[in-house]
Amino acid sequence: MIRVITIEREYGSGGGVIAEMLATRLGWKLWDQLLTQEIARRMDCDCRAVEKHEEREDPAYYRLLKAFMRGSFEGSLNAPRLKMVDTDCVRDITQKLVPEIARTGNCVIVGRGSAYYLCGRPDIFHVFIYAPLHERVRRLQATGKSAKEAEELAETVDLDRADFIKRYFKVDWPGRHCFHLMVNSAVGDELAVGIILDAVKRYGSQES
Numbered sequence: 001m002i003r004v005i006t007i008e009r010e011y012g013s014g015g016g017v018i019a020e021m022l023a024t025r026l027g028w029k030l031w032d033q034l035l036t037q038e039i040a041r042r043m044d045c046d047c048r049a050v051e052k053h054e055e056r057e058d059p060a061y062y063r064l065l066k067a068f069m070r071g072s073f074e075g076s077l078n079a080p081r082l083k084m085v086d087t088d089c090v091r092d093i094t095q096k097l098v099p100e101i102a103r104t105g106n107c108v109i110v111g112r113g114s115a116y117y118l119c120g121r122p123d124i125f126h127v128f129i130y131a132p133l134h135e136r137v138r139r140l141q142a143t144g145k146s147a148k149e150a151e152e153l154a155e156t157v158d159l160d161r162a163d164f165i166k167r168y169f170k171v172d173w174p175g176r177h178c179f180h181l182m183v184n185s186a187v188g189d190e191l192a193v194g195i196i197l198d199a200v201k202r203y204g205s206q207e208s
Contacts, residue, residue, distance in 0.1 A: 002204040003105035004124040005196070006115040008174060011157035012136030012150070014185045014192075015129035016110055021193045023108040031101055032110040039093050053087045054094075054112055091168060116169040119178045125200050128174050128182040135186045 005022060009015025016032055023030035036054065040047045091113070098117045101107060102124060109118075115126045131139075133154055140150035162173035171178070181199050183192050 002123060002125045002200050003107075004102050004118070004121075005108045005200065006118060006124060006126045007108060007110045007129060008115045008126070008179070009111065009129040010131060010136060011161070012140045012154045013129045013131040014139055014189060018129055018183075018185060018189055018192050018196070019108050019110045021189060022196060025193060025197065026106070026108070029104075029107040030110070031107055031114075035094075035097070035101070035109065035112055038097060039090060042093050042097070043089065050090055053090045087164070113165070113168065115178050116165065116171060116175070125181070125203060126179045127196055128176075128179045129185050129192070130182060131185045 005019075005028075007015050007019040007022075019032060020030055022028075036047050036050050039054075040050045043050065094112050095117060098109065098112065098114050101109060102118055102121070105123075115128075118124050119126070133151075136154040137147070137150045140153055141147060145153065158173075165171050165173040165175065169175070176182070180203060181196065183195055185192050187195075
C-alpha cells in the first residue's frame, strides 16, 4: 500500500503546484515549504539561509573556505559560534528528516533529494514532473518573472540540481531508474494529478 508520494521536478514545470493538488485530493500532508521550515528549525536558523543551500552545491570558493576552517585551530573553535549553514549540513539534516517524515505516512514530499533517500521502498511512489522549455518559461513568467529571467532560471536551476544529485547520490539527474512515473505537466495540472492518482492506485493494488 502506497503511503508516501515523492515529487521530483524540473524547475518551472509546476511540480510544486501538482504536489499541492495531490496532497489536497488525498487529504495528505504536504512537505514542501514545510520541509524547509523544519530543517531551519532543527538548525536554529532562518528559512532563507536553508533555501540557499537546498538541492545545490556550495560555490567552489565557499568549499575552500570551509576546508581551511576545518583545517585550522582557530576555524574549528569559531565554526560552532558562526552557525555556518551550508549544503553539507542542510543535507545531513535532510537525510535524517526525510525518512522520519516517510515513517509517518500519508504525505507528499517535494524534492530535497527525497526520491533518492527513499528509493526502493515498496510503500513509496516516486514521480518526476517535467515540461518543454517553452512551457516552463510560460509558467515562470506567470509568477512575475521577465521573459529573460524565466529563460535563464529554466536553463540554470536544474544544472545546480543535477550537480547536487551527482555529488551526493552518484546519480545522473534525474536518474530514471528511481521513478515509477514521469509526467509531462504540459498536459495540464488537473490531468497530471489524475494520471498520478490513477497510477498510484493501480500500482498499490498490484503490490498488494
